[in-house]
Amino acid sequence: MYIGAHVSMAGGLDKSIERASKLGSNCLMTFASSPRSLKYQIPSVKVIEKYKQAKIKYEMGPHFFHAPYLVNLASGDKSYVNASRDLLISYQQLAGEIGGSGTIFHVGSHKGSGFETKITQIVTTINYILDSSPRGTRLILENAAGQAGTIGASLVELREIIDRVGDKPKIGVCLDTQHAWASGIPLDKLLDMFTHEVGIKYLAAIHFNDSKTEFDSHVDRHENLGQGKIGKDILRKFIANCKLKIENCPIILEVPGDGDGPRKKDIDYLKRLVV
Numbered sequence: 001m002y003i004g005a006h007v008s009m010a011g012g013l014d015k016s017i018e019r020a021s022k023l024g025s026n027c028l029m030t031f032a033s034s035p036r037s038l039k040y041q042i043p044s045v046k047v048i049e050k051y052k053q054a055k056i057k058y059e060m061g062p063h064f065f066h067a068p069y070l071v072n073l074a075s076g077d078k079s080y081v082n083a084s085r086d087l088l089i090s091y092q093q094l095a096g097e098i099g100g101s102g103t104i105f106h107v108g109s110h111k112g113s114g115f116e117t118k119i120t121q122i123v124t125t126i127n128y129i130l131d132s133s134p135r136g137t138r139l140i141l142e143n144a145a146g147q148a149g150t151i152g153a154s155l156v157e158l159r160e161i162i163d164r165v166g167d168k169p170k171i172g173v174c175l176d177t178q179h180a181w182a183s184g185i186p187l188d189k190l191l192d193m194f195t196h197e198v199g200i201k202y203l204a205a206i207h208f209n210d211s212k213t214e215f216d217s218h219v220d221r222h223e224n225l226g227q228g229k230i231g232k233d234i235l236r237k238f239i240a241n242c243k244l245k246i247e248n249c250p251i252i253l254e255v256p257g258d259g260d261g262p263r264k265k266d267i268d269y270l271k272r273l274v275v
């Protein structure tokens with residue numbers, strides 16, 4: 001089973017592998033550029049070489065990128081959509097170069113204008129990105145908590161996007177347990193609902209988080225496992241269901257830890273839930 005965490009790439013992408021390994025992870029997720037900007041800087045050839053060596057040395061499994069939260073394919077500003085699109089293309093090309101799994105991203109927010117008014121723009125942009133995405137990488141839509149017009153809080157919206165994507169082997173979904181909970185989807189039904197609405201073959205990763213906010217709150221706030229409103233029992237049952245129904249789907253922690261993200265004890269906690 002692949003168990004990992006969102007780790008920092010401070011000091012270079014190669015450093016993220018050692019960080020993930022020290023946490024006890026066998027897969028990982030990182031940004032591939034500053035999360036506070038839509039600008040992208042290509043890592044040097046030397047960093048990529050060091051990265052590849054580290055990946056072999058630490059026997060690291062799948063590496064997912066997470067796009068900056070600034071990305072918004074549903075924006076009303078065309079230049080902003082294009083900047084989001086170009087950043088995602090750069091992420092996908094880097095993923096191809098390092099043997100990464102692809103890029104998990106939040107589709108964005110229609111800011112009240114409605115999903116149906118934006119779906120054509122979203123799908124056209126995704127198809128453009130996929131055209132220049134290397135084979136073997138996936139562009140991965142994350143389900144949303146549903147605050148302020150965010151797209152993908154309902155599985156139906158994710159399915160409607162995927163239905164209209166041309167190059168289906170290059171698209172996937174990441175299910176975030178906190179976002180599903182906050183959007184009002186019971187976690188004991190999530191995998192079955194996903195299988196029915198979207199199709200389990202599209203499931204690329206799981207973000208496994210407890211929640212600071214109540215069920216159906218529509219607020220995106222992650223909490224350390226067992227310390228939030230979802231709680232240990234529901235999280236354990238969800239993991240047991242994952243073991244039964246999905247093969248080799250990476251489970252990635254995005255919990256706050258002490259404020260700097262997942263700690264080794266958070267990974268250890270998850271491993272105890274899996275047993």
Ligand SMILES: [Zn+2]
Nearest residue numbers: 142176207254
């Ligand atoms: Zn997430």
